[in-house]
Amino acid sequence: MTTDDSPLPTRSLGELKVPAQGLGCLSMTSFYARSDPAEALATVHQAIDRGVTLLDTADVQGLGEGERMLGKAVAGRRDRALISTKVGLERDHSGEFLGVRGDRAYIRERCHGSLRRLGVEHLDLYVKHWAAPGERIEEAVGALAELVAEGKVRHLCLSEVSADTIRRAHAVHPITAVQSEWSLWSRGIEEQVVATCRELGIGIIASCPLGRGFLTDRIRSTADLGPAEDFRHALPRFSATGLPRNLAVVEALRPPAAKRGITVAQLALAWLHHQGDDVVPIPGTARRDHLEENLAAASLQLSPEERAAVEAAVPAAAVHGDRYPPFLMQLVDN
Template identity: 80%
Template sequence: MKADDGTPLPVRRLGDLRLPAQGLGCLSMTSFYARADPAEARATVRRAIDRGVTLLDTADVQGLGEGERLLGEAVAGRRDRVLISTKVGLERDQEGEFLGVRGDRGYIRQRCHASLRRLGVDHLDFYVKHWAAPGERIEEAFGALAELVTEGKVRHLCLSEVSAATIRRAHAVHPVTAVQSEWSLWSRGIEAEVVPVCRELGIGIIASCPLGRGFLTGSIGSAADLGPAQDFRHGLPRFGHANLARNQAVLAALRHLAASRDLTVAQLALAWLHQQGDDVVPIPGTARRDHLEENLAAALVELTPDERQAVAAAVPPEAVHGDRYPPFLMRLVDN
């Protein structure tokens, strides 16, 4: 299915905000995957804005700040048309080595000011606390974030990859606008507790990695398809040789269902997620305009209840082999 340039994107809600149903994840533009063409990445952001996308998501650790700089360049002259989301909490050294998760007040304030400078803006629309360390006092982090709201540097506060209990504790300090967590056909862990507590509290859901870090595009048949060694998916258990081979089985049924609707596998996976509620905004990531158009077309797809059930049944949780992250990172999510 091709994108229809003349059809506006449906509207969804995150807390009290109303915004287009699909955002744009910018991770692949500067880091973690194969090297993207910066000019094409900037053109992709601008094309997204022209197509009505407003939510643009990055993080201070993406490219060690390069992700924020690129996004700032891309939105120059269009700032009033977008909602910029960036994150704080994951610490890396200058070589890119992961140091851990932080939420102390001084760190959050310093990183916020650095993000504003790199983006070239005077405020962040969404500021997202990136994960929570085991035992972390989320109250300190959210108290510091609330100060930034009072000072006008931040408009809305969000959380990423945390437990339902942490969401409740943070929301008691300052309203949480949205929770950004991985949600896709092969990552459904938030459905048990996180989604219900978000809906109880009126918190929106930003679905990150809605295409399973590329797996649900149907284009990754082996590790060779991941590209260069620096692609971080080489270190993720689901993309390990044995697990990846077993995970291919889920794609066969999806391909059949997608073909019956003249959709790509990626569009079918996104369409299923789009119809999980009017408080869900997926942010598929890409640094290419052709992939952007393919993804946006999925926001216009209507699946019948029977089709939604068939899609979900094609990828039962027990059919997905391997954790999302290696053990040392798995200990740092969903706390």
């Protein structure tokens, strides 16, 4: 496994300059197998010490637990951290998903809650989480623009929305970045969203760049997932029928990874890093060893022949199953 503690390259998210790789904090508090809180905290500290600035969470992660954990982690390190959190996915106190919201009152209320849980005076990036069918994104962005004017938010971001929604939002207030799934496992944004972002000067934050852990080559069966509450059990690509078929994706990546002396995860991340200087992957982990493995990929150079071999091994249509179950699929890419 290649590791590298050299400084991270710099990328551009709109006018915001950031290191080439961020850290997704989802797995630290919810949705996957329960992580060790002390190790999760140490992972954030090590990421900051290694030069990672972009730290991503959401208000729905652990019903606010994710924001509280990140706030604790950046205390005393705030000047070295760019905090990104999200608003728009509504859950009740039991965790049940209620839907997507973008009305002004809701956004303002949730922003103030996020600031309180994080223990900060402003959010560096505030992300509108998805858009419901027919949602007036103009209202949501108008509310976010008010928060920018008030100094509570520095930059606006959208998540998992269509090219048309990006254009409409950007016309209300400049959008710094769009955060959507992008990896060898999920390449849908290559159809329209990437080109639209580049036309408008919007950066791209690639979430789930390791396919929710699948491209780490550590998941061989559903037994390798977390306990029953691990939400991947509900995703078609990880189902008892989908996962065995998708193992071919990882198997195809092993030979080129072995040839370079790197892991499958590092190869997958390196491929994504070569998609442009406006792309910043945010692989998630709650472990320091996995953090170091991921960071090494930011400095890996792949030749055009190596990139072509990767894409030939895993064409865009190679993955079986949707990213989410039907009731959630209708809420993305609107």
